[in-house]
Amino acid sequence: MGSIFNLQQVVNGLQLGSIYALIALGYTMVYGIVRLINFAHGDFYMIGAYTAYGAFFLFNAVLGGSGLPMAAVALVLAMLASGLVALLTNRLAYRPLRYKPKLSSLITAIGVSMLIEYLFSALPFIGPSFRAFPEILPSVPIKLGQNATISTHALIDIGVAAVLMIGLTILVRHTTLGKAMRAVSQDKDAAKLMGIDVEKVIAWTFMIGGAFAGAAGLLAGMTYPRIFPFMGILPGLKAFIAAVLGGIGNIPGAVLGAYIMGVAETFATAYNSLLGEGIAFAILIVVLLVRPRGILGEKHADKI
Amino acid sequence: MSAVLKVTGMSHWFGGLKAVSNFNFEVPEGAIYGLIGPNGSGKTTTFNLITGIYKPTEGKIEFSGGDITGAKPYRIVRKGVARTFQNLRIFGSMSVLDNVRVARQYAPVSSFLASTLRLPSYKAEERARKAEAMNLLDVLHLSGRAKEQAKNLPYGELRRLEIARALATNPSLLLLDEPAAGMNPKEVQDLMALIARVRDEFKVTVFLIEHHMKFVMGLCERIKVLDFGETIAEGVPELVAKDPRVLEAYLGKKGGH
Amino acid sequence: MKIPRTPWLLVVAAGFWAAVQLLRLVGFNDYYLFIANLSLVYVILAVSLNLINGIIGQFSLGHMGFAAVGAYVSGSITTLIFKLSPNVAAHYPGFVLALVAGGVAAALVGVAIGFPTLRLKGDYLAIVTLGFGEIIRTVFNNIDAVGGPRGLLGIPKFSTFTVILAFALITVAVIRNIAESAHGRNMIAIRENELAADLVGIDTTGYKVKAFALGAFFAGIGGGLYAHLLQIAHPTQFGFIYSVQVLIMVYAGGVGSLTGSVLAAFALTILTQLLKSGLSSLKSLTGLPIGGDWYMVLYALLLILIMLYRTEGLMGTREAKLMVIPEEDDK
Numbered sequence: 001m002g003s004i005f006n007l008q009q010v011v012n013g014l015q016l017g018s019i020y021a022l023i024a025l026g027y028t029m030v031y032g033i034v035r036l037i038n039f040a041h042g043d044f045y046m047i048g049a050y051t052a053y054g055a056f057f058l059f060n061a062v063l064g065g066s067g068l069p070m071a072a073v074a075l076v077l078a079m080l081a082s083g084l085v086a087l088l089t090n091r092l093a094y095r096p097l098r099y100k101p102k103l104s105s106l107i108t109a110i111g112v113s114m115l116i117e118y119l120f121s122a123l124p125f126i127g128p129s130f131r132a133f134p135e136i137l138p139s140v141p142i143k144l145g146q147n148a149t150i151s152t153h154a155l156i157d158i159g160v161a162a163v164l165m166i167g168l169t170i171l172v173r174h175t176t177l178g179k180a181m182r183a184v185s186q187d188k189d190a191a192k193l194m195g196i197d198v199e200k201v202i203a204w205t206f207m208i209g210g211a212f213a214g215a216a217g218l219l220a221g222m223t224y225p226r227i228f229p230f231m232g233i234l235p236g237l238k239a240f241i242a243a244v245l246g247g248i249g250n251i252p253g254a255v256l257g258a259y260i261m262g263v264a265e266t267f268a269t270a271y272n273s274l275l276g277e278g279i280a281f282a283i284l285i286v287v288l289l290v291r292p293r294g295i296l297g298e299k300h301a302d303k304i
Numbered sequence: 305m306s307a308v309l310k311v312t313g314m315s316h317w318f319g320g321l322k323a324v325s326n327f328n329f330e331v332p333e334g335a336i337y338g339l340i341g342p343n344g345s346g347k348t349t350t351f352n353l354i355t356g357i358y359k360p361t362e363g364k365i366e367f368s369g370g371d372i373t374g375a376k377p378y379r380i381v382r383k384g385v386a387r388t389f390q391n392l393r394i395f396g397s398m399s400v401l402d403n404v405r406v407a408r409q410y411a412p413v414s415s416f417l418a419s420t421l422r423l424p425s426y427k428a429e430e431r432a433r434k435a436e437a438m439n440l441l442d443v444l445h446l447s448g449r450a451k452e453q454a455k456n457l458p459y460g461e462l463r464r465l466e467i468a469r470a471l472a473t474n475p476s477l478l479l480l481d482e483p484a485a486g487m488n489p490k491e492v493q494d495l496m497a498l499i500a501r502v503r504d505e506f507k508v509t510v511f512l513i514e515h516h517m518k519f520v521m522g523l524c525e526r527i528k529v530l531d532f533g534e535t536i537a538e539g540v541p542e543l544v545a546k547d548p549r550v551l552e553a554y555l556g557k558k559g560g561h
Numbered sequence: 562m563k564i565p566r567t568p569w570l571l572v573v574a575a576g577f578w579a580a581v582q583l584l585r586l587v588g589f590n591d592y593y594l595f596i597a598n599l600s601l602v603y604v605i606l607a608v609s610l611n612l613i614n615g616i617i618g619q620f621s622l623g624h625m626g627f628a629a630v631g632a633y634v635s636g637s638i639t640t641l642i643f644k645l646s647p648n649v650a651a652h653y654p655g656f657v658l659a660l661v662a663g664g665v666a667a668a669l670v671g672v673a674i675g676f677p678t679l680r681l682k683g684d685y686l687a688i689v690t691l692g693f694g695e696i697i698r699t700v701f702n703n704i705d706a707v708g709g710p711r712g713l714l715g716i717p718k719f720s721t722f723t724v725i726l727a728f729a730l731i732t733v734a735v736i737r738n739i740a741e742s743a744h745g746r747n748m749i750a751i752r753e754n755e756l757a758a759d760l761v762g763i764d765t766t767g768y769k770v771k772a773f774a775l776g777a778f779f780a781g782i783g784g785g786l787y788a789h790l791l792q793i794a795h796p797t798q799f800g801f802i803y804s805v806q807v808l809i810m811v812y813a814g815g816v817g818s819l820t821g822s823v824l825a826a827f828a829l830t831i832l833t834q835l836l837k838s839g840l841s842s843l844k845s846l847t848g849l850p851i852g853g854d855w856y857m858v859l860y861a862l863l864l865i866l867i868m869l870y871r872t873e874g875l876m877g878t879r880e881a882k883l884m885v886i887p888e889e890d891d892k
Contacts, residue, residue: 036684037684037687037688093865093869096869097868097869097872100872101872102683102684103620103683103684104868104872106620106683106684106687107808107812107864107868108864108865108868108869110805110808110864111861111862111864111865111868112861112865114802114805114857114860114861114864115858115861115862115865118854118855118857118858118860118861119858121854121857122854122855122857122858124850128854233801237688237691237692240688241688244685274699274703277699278696278699281692281693281695281696284688284689284692285677285678285689285692288678288681288685288689289677292681292685355760357756357759357760377759377760378759378760378762378763378764378765381759381760381761381762382762386760386761387760389757393754393756393757394753394754394757395749395750395753395754395757395758396753396754397749397753397878398746398749398750398753402746402749405743405746406743406746406747406750406758406761406763407761407762409747409761409762409763410762413743413744413747414743416739416744416771416775419738419739419742419743419744420735420738420739420742421738422738422742422886426742426743429743430743430888433743434888469761470761472761473761473762
């Protein structure tokens with residue numbers, strides 16, 4: 001050890017970055033389309049983790065315990081649950097405020113976030129305390145050179161994130177929905193005039209973003225096996241910062257920002273735990289002061 | 305006549321896009337000076353550069369003999385450059401009176417403490433602010449509306465309110481960004497008379513941007529015509545109107561309203 | 562001959578003071594007094610936040626960070642004095658100075674944060690102030706000299722009803738007088754249209770920093786009073802969720818209306834206590850599992866409903882008569 005470049009930290013950082021990337025994508029897609037920082041997005045991630053947890057206890061007997069079928073069912077259910085909650089949140093809380101001042105939506109989003117968190121915390125069968133996440137898949141370390149290993153969990157995290165991100169890229173580039181999403185993010189009014197059902201596109205965006213956060217929740221549960229109702233707050237904020245770092249509204253930017261964030265945080269924490277807690281906000285402040293549009297964000301002149 | 309505003313070699317890029325290219329002009333003191341050109345020819349950008357909203361990529365802007373290139377907007381205003389906006393920017397929830405009164409920033413304001421305690425010096429200042437604002441509202445035929453919330457005013461009055469507000473900053477140069485936009489012929493006539501009167505009464509130089517050809521030709525004493533960020537003609541209205549490049553580039557295409 | 566205006570604010574405060582003293586004689590117990598005190602602390606926090614979020618139209622989500630600075634600074638000073646000589650009555654001047662010191666420290670932090678961040682707008686500013694609020698909290702959590710994660714214990718109970726009421730009155734009066742002055746007009750212009758404000762010659766950045774500093778100052782005072790009411794300053798008392806509670810008061814009352822903030826601070830503090838005790842007695846009565854965090858669920862729901870159905874809050878930007886200073890020549 002001792003050297004500043006440390007392969008193990010890079011591996012750990014990429015693993016953490018994969019989880020951030022899945023959350024950051026939802027933030028950036030929603031922001032790109034409705035210009036809203038969806039404060040509740042971190043809670044969709046939490047819902048994914050709890051759904052996977054519940055799925056394990058419901059289907060454990062049927063599916064014969066841990067293993068790939070169990071993991072697949074948990075993944076699908078987590079994505080479905082988070083996606084539906086995101087869809088519902090959009091319909092009930094954000095859509096009525098679409099043409100009101102932007103801050104009303106932001107405050108509503110804070111309210112939704114609080115509501116979800118405290119509801120989970122107050123419900124007797126969930127409760128505020130930590131729960132140990134079951135071992136759906138065993139973690140086996142694989143040697144990487146001399147002094148680094150990569151666990152099967154890390155491979156799964158990175159792999160699932162990669163597959164989902166490739167899927168999203170195909171969706172955005174080659175499907176009608178993807179084209180509509182890009183059109184709406186550029187100019188809502190023009191898209192409407194072109195016959196695009198803007199509200200439908202927004203709904204799909206929330207659903208997909210929520211589902212990705214749900215997948216991240218499952219992966220996080222498996223990797224850092226401790227879940228609680230407020231677990232979404234910090235990863236949510238960090239993923240948001242990652243999206244800002246990459247250029248909010250920009251899909252490849254969110255992924256890039258998330259991996260930078262994951263690696264930076266892993267290194268900072270290894271150096272000093274307080275620094276690890278603060279690095280995300282330090283990054284945010286530096287980005288906003290030095291390059292507010294983010295690494296890949298575009299500059300556009302304000303209309304005056 | 306000396307120039308109140310002198311712009312030399314001014315250019316501005318947005319990313320790779322050149323919005324204003326090597327502008328040179330002088331606005332003579334006391335004149336009504338017009339800048340015309342089609343949409344996207346860099347007119348509003350020119351105003352944004354003069355008022356400090358953008359910093360020019362190249363060039364120099366001098367006002368009353370002093371360099372104001374890249375200065376902060378509020379400092380430029382306090383030196384005596386005021387403007388109105390193409391898309392109205394009024395303080396909607398404030399009263400008409402407050403809209404005008406708030407623009408008197410050239411004179412010092414009492415400290416927070418003196419204002420909080422309502423010391424006599426503060427009260428005297430407030431009286432002066434109010435008297436001046438009421439006077440301006442009078443000139444612009446808005447005094448009857450003083451107590452109303454600004455956002456409830458009809459469009460034509462809002463345009464006049466913006467002029468009143470700009471005048472309250474005590475300017476020597478008044479920039480008007482498409483003052484006749486959205487007005488009917490009668491209103492345009494009244495506006496022309498008003499602008500001429502404002503120039504005489506407040507001893508200001510007027511620099512305006514407009515699409516409306518009749519308005520510019522009838523009101524301005526000197527005109528500069530732009531096309532795609534470049535100057536194609538400059539001079540008195542009679543000559544500019546006959547310039548073949550102007551006829552082709554601007555009047556020819558746009559039909560001259 | 563000029564007749565001085567009736568100081569209605571002072572009259573109302575004095576009336577409130579007298580009413581509480583009378584009620585104390587007929588069974589207004591310590592719990593009720595605590596709720597009155599807590600409400601007044603929230604009046605200070607909500608009104609000072611309204612200066613930032615309502616009057617000048619910025620969006621701060623880290624108000625409790627400033628309160629934490631005030632609480633820890635004033636708490637450290639008074640615990641020190643108290644240790645040296647534990648005669649409570651003799652220490653009130655020192656207490657007031659300690660509170661002011663806490664306020665000044667909070668204002669300095671406000672300026673330090675304000676300069677780099679206040680050119681950000683809306684939701685970005687919200688996130689950055691949230692971040693700073695959390696950083697302040699994390700810092701206190703890691704300073705052993707003020708108890709670290711255990712909190713600063715043994716703060717003397719100097720926050721009496723009279724002291725809190727006096728500071729609440731001063732806060733409301735000062736912020737109202739500023740909001741109703743030429744400075745307040747400049748701030749409202751910045752809220753209404755920042756670019757236009759800039760272009761009538763208002764130093765928008767300067768005003769934002771000043772408003773931030775002043776809001777932070779009073780938040781620091783509020784935090785100090787809070788710590789001397791609960792006799793502890795603990796990092797968890799100043800978390801994000803409490804900043805949101807103050808924010809809810811500002812929006813429920815009507816952002817931009819100081820009257821609204823005062824009313825909402827009372828209404829929501831009392832409502833919180835009612836919900837807590839109501840739910841727990843319902844729980845013991847019926848055996849239903851409805852204790853704990855259910856009141857926060859209702860609180861969150863309230864915030865969402867306000868935003869959906871009454872975005873302008875209780876008062877909008879309107880003010881009660883006693884919060885308006887009439888102009889000299891209009892009667």
